[in-house]
Amino acid sequence: MGATRLLDGLTEAQAAAVTSDGAPLVILAGAGSGKTRVLTRRIAWRAATGSAEARHVLALTFTRKAAGELRTRLGSLGVRDQVAAGTFHAIAYAQLRQRWADRDITPPALLKRKVPLVAELRGRVRDAAVPHIDLVAEIEWAKARLVAPERYADEVARIGRTTPIAATAMAALYARYEEEKRARRLVDFDDLLLLCARALRDDSEFAAGQRWRFRHLFVDEFQDVNPAQSALLDGWRAGNADLCVVGDPNQAIYAWNGAEPSYLTRFCDREPGATVVSLEDNFRSSPQILAVAATVLGDPGGGLRAHRPDGRLPSVRAFADEHAEARAVARAVRDRRPPGTPWSRLAVLARTNAQLVVLEEALRSAGIPYRVRGGAPFLDRPEIADALTSLRRRPGTFPERIAGLQAGALEDDDDTPAAAERRGNVAELVRLAGEYAAAGGLPTVEGFTGWLDATLRGDNGATVADGVELATFHAAKGLEWPVVFLVGLERGLVPIGHAKTPAAEEEERRLLYVAVTRAEDELHCSWARERTFGARSLRRSPSPWLDDIGAVLAALRQGVAPADLRARVAEERRRLRSTGGGSRPATPVIGADADPAVLDALKAWRRTAAKAAGVPAYVIFHDTTLAAVAEARPRDRDALLALPGLGPVKAARYGDDLLRVVADARAS
Numbered sequence: 001m002g003a004t005r006l007l008d009g010l011t012e013a014q015a016a017a018v019t020s021d022g023a024p025l026v027i028l029a030g031a032g033s034g035k036t037r038v039l040t041r042r043i044a045w046r047a048a049t050g051s052a053e054a055r056h057v058l059a060l061t062f063t064r065k066a067a068g069e070l071r072t073r074l075g076s077l078g079v080r081d082q083v084a085a086g087t088f089h090a091i092a093y094a095q096l097r098q099r100w101a102d103r104d105i106t107p108p109a110l111l112k113r114k115v116p117l118v119a120e121l122r123g124r125v126r127d128a129a130v131p132h133i134d135l136v137a138e139i140e141w142a143k144a145r146l147v148a149p150e151r152y153a154d155e156v157a158r159i160g161r162t163t164p165i166a167a168t169a170m171a172a173l174y175a176r177y178e179e180e181k182r183a184r185r186l187v188d189f190d191d192l193l194l195l196c197a198r199a200l201r202d203d204s205e206f207a208a209g210q211r212w213r214f215r216h217l218f219v220d221e222f223q224d225v226n227p228a229q230s231a232l233l234d235g236w237r238a239g240n241a242d243l244c245v246v247g248d249p250n251q252a253i254y255a256w257n258g259a260e261p262s263y264l265t266r267f268c269d270r271e272p273g274a275t276v277v278s279l280e281d282n283f284r285s286s287p288q289i290l291a292v293a294a295t296v297l298g299d300p301g302g303g304l305r306a307h308r309p310d311g312r313l314p315s316v317r318a319f320a321d322e323h324a325e326a327r328a329v330a331r332a333v334r335d336r337r338p339p340g341t342p343w344s345r346l347a348v349l350a351r352t353n354a355q356l357v358v359l360e361e362a363l364r365s366a367g368i369p370y371r372v373r374g375g376a377p378f379l380d381r382p383e384i385a386d387a388l389t390s391l392r393r394r395p396g397t398f399p400e401r402i403a404g405l406q407a408g409a410l411e412d413d414d415d416t417p418a419a420a421e422r423r424g425n426v427a428e429l430v431r432l433a434g435e436y437a438a439a440g441g442l443p444t445v446e447g448f449t450g451w452l453d454a455t456l457r458g459d460n461g462a463t464v465a466d467g468v469e470l471a472t473f474h475a476a477k478g479l480e481w482p483v484v485f486l487v488g489l490e491r492g493l494v495p496i497g498h499a500k501t502p503a504a505e506e507e508e509r510r511l512l513y514v515a516v517t518r519a520e521d522e523l524h525c526s527w528a529r530e531r532t533f534g535a536r537s538l539r540r541s542p543s544p545w546l547d548d549i550g551a552v553l554a555a556l557r558q559g560v561a562p563a564d565l566r567a568r569v570a571e572e573r574r575r576l577r578s579t580g581g582g583s584r585p586a587t588p589v590i591g592a593d594a595d596p597a598v599l600d601a602l603k604a605w606r607r608t609a610a611k612a613a614g615v616p617a618y619v620i621f622h623d624t625t626l627a628a629v630a631e632a633r634p635r636d637r638d639a640l641l642a643l644p645g646l647g648p649v650k651a652a653r654y655g656d657d658l659l660r661v662v663a664d665a666r667a668s
Contacts (some may be wrong), residue, residue, distance in 0.1 A: 002461050003048040006077065013279050018042045019360045021277025024243040026222075031293070031517035032480070035246050039220060040070060042244060044077040046216065054082035057215035058236070061087055062221050063626025066478070070220070077202070084214065087228045092196035097201060099206050111186040115138070115176075121176045131382050134164040139174050142256030143190040144226040146555035149175035160501070164419060193228045198234030211238055218589045222247035222267075226258040230248050241273070241299050250297060253474065253511045255416050256501070280304055282517075284480055288312030289523045291562060293516045295552045296509060299566035312641070313557060314523040315628075316550055318542070321530040322355075326362035328483050332524060333368060333468055335650050336483045343369055347469040347481040351411055351493045354380065354424035356470050357432070359487065370468035374475030379452060383422040385406045387429055398443040402433045403648050406534045420498045430534035473515040487511075489527045492541040512545060523550070548573075593629035601665040602626040605657060620654070631660050 007015050014034060017027045018041045029035030043059065044054035060065045067085045072209070073126050074083055084091065093110075100107045111117065116137045122132065142148075147155045152171040156163055163170050181187065187195065201209045214236055219225070222245035225233070245267065251259035268274045281291055287306035292314050294303030319325040350356055357378050363370045374665060378384060386406055394401040405426065436451050438441065469481065488494070496506030516523060527542045551572040552565055561567050606620050613620070633638045640658060642650050 006045050023241040024274045026276045027246045028278045033279035040073040052216040056215040057083045059085040059218040061234040092192040108185045130164050141258045142625045146227045182293045186609045193232050197232040197235045217243045223252040223261045223264045224259045225263045225306045230513050243525045255647040283307045286448040295548045296513045300569040317526045322528045325528045330362040330366040343468050346483045348485045354428040355488045371467040406430045427534035431532045474512050482520045483522040489543040490540040582619040594627040599630035605661045
């Protein structure tokens with residue numbers, strides 16, 4: 001492909017990023033701004049213009065999938081089988097293996113699973129309640145941050161990090177782990193980065209060869225780079241200015257795992273001669289969805305520029321509990337799927353894996369296929385397997401064993417993110433036990449586990465060819481769907497309860513932003529006024545970020561221009577404070593201001609329609625959908641379709657009746 005053709009279809013900013021002579025170059029690419037398109041075309045542009053040789057290009061990604069997509073796109077642009085593209089770990093391992101072969105060194109064995117070794121070294125200790133996987137994750141965090149065992153205790157004290165076990169005990173285990181690996185001639189995946197960086201530093205011949213081979217460096221998702229990866233990148237560069245990094249500071253959501261967003265946000269401080277190009281045009285989401293996304297980041301009326309036409313207004317709904325929420329989402333999912341289209345056009349996203357279980361149940365009951373994306377299935381998670389083993393071994397009746405399991409989870413006061421997720425999963429298992437008992441199941445562990453297998457290992461899960469996507473906010477990063485449901489937007493989940501520092505809360509805000517910007521055409525948000533955690537039902541309050549979202553949606557419904565949204569939200573905040581609305585105003589719920597006469601007329605029509613069809617009334621329309629119609633009082637089909645719970649199928653079937661009932665009620 002000729003160089004000029006590589007610029008076809010690009011915006012001015014995208015073309016500037018592709019053709020820039022800047023070195024180093026930073027491309028700040030917002031969500032949906034076409035960053036992969038720009039990155040691949042920049043590589044192809046430089047190859048086509050002769051400013052870079054494809055065989056000397058190294059493109060670094062964070063997943064094998066991303067590397068494969070990058071190679072595929074480059075191939076379609078005429079750059080075939082020449083560019084080296086892969087993850088930091090994969091490239092480092094390839095270089096190390098070549099180095100070992102060149103020097104006739106027997107390579108160490110790669111430790112692919114750390115848990116068995118940590119379990120062996122740990123033995124029988126007082127903190128046995130902490131799963132081995134949490135300790136492995138802490139070792140991985142330390143190595144990602146270049147924190148050696150002897151510095152570990154001081155470092156976690158300095159930054160105030162919560163550790164899975166006492167810091168001194170963790171440091172001792174970490175040291176034993178490293179010593180045992182050396183004794184057995186093992187290396188883990190984290191070692192690959194450190195060993196390659198050390199070789200580049202200490203072996204001048206090896207370093208010269210790699211720097212000659214890879215002269216043009218490109219790094220995707222630069223906001224996710226950690227100190228170990230940065231050290232390796234510095235080793236490959238050795239001051240070489242031919243570096244292009246692409247990233248979005250608003251999608252930095254892995255600091256808890258060792259990532260250091262400041263490598264992107266302060267790049268120009270370290271590289272004073274760097275050129276910055278910003279991509280602020282969004283080609284994925286409707287203007288209404290982008291208005292919500294900007295509001296989540298605290299900038300109503302700001303954010304990315306939409307290049308899509310106006311779409312449906314996002315919705316915010318409240319439900320009595322998580323079961324009502326899940327059933328409503330299942331109904332809405334069915335309504336929002338046009339006939340003949342894939343189920344995979346729709347996604348349901350939650351903050352934690354434990355929240356997905358009740359959604360699986362609701363979708364399964366509704367006969368809707370689904371796929372759980374990312375992570376192990378619920379029953380295969382280590383803490384669930386351990387809990388079920390514990391249930392079998394505990395003395396007492398089935399209810400007594402479940403109560404003991406709940407008590408054990410509550411005694412786990414570890415406040416790390418991994419531990420909080422683990423407690424949430426065990427609490428969900430206890431809730432399922434209550435559901436099993438309420439259904440009249442045989443009160444035995446064997447009966448319960450058999451029921452779990454039957455209900456949670458059904459025909460759905462990850463095996464279906466086409467299904468609604470269920471994922472956590474983290475697992476959804478990098479993906480997109482026409483229709484997205486965000487569930488469980490409650491304080492304690494969004495932001496998560498263990499996010500207790502300003503930095504952690506800001507990361508939670510960015511995580512919600514990532515979830516919002518997965519939606520292309522429709523965004524539906526919901527929360528539950530009551531949620532069951534284990535055997536306890538707790539009252540819930542909406543996420544604090546729903547307040548401003550509700551204010552923005554109300555303003556958009558009234559026709560306020562995007563440029564005026566910031567002032568409108570600020571005015572709403574002042575009004576609530578002056579009227580004693582408290583620090584957290586009530587979240588606007590669609591249907592809350594329904595016209596009583598119109599709503600009564602709609603319910604009367606629904607009773608007649610349900611009787612004629614021989615189905616329960618809720619099958620025709622849920623109360624919340626009728627309330628939304630009674631509030632909006634639409635005059636035409638387009639206005640009707642803009643309401644929650646009214647997909648094209650039901651609009652085609654009942655739309656004329658609804659408009660007639662609304663018109664008659666309005667006239668009377």
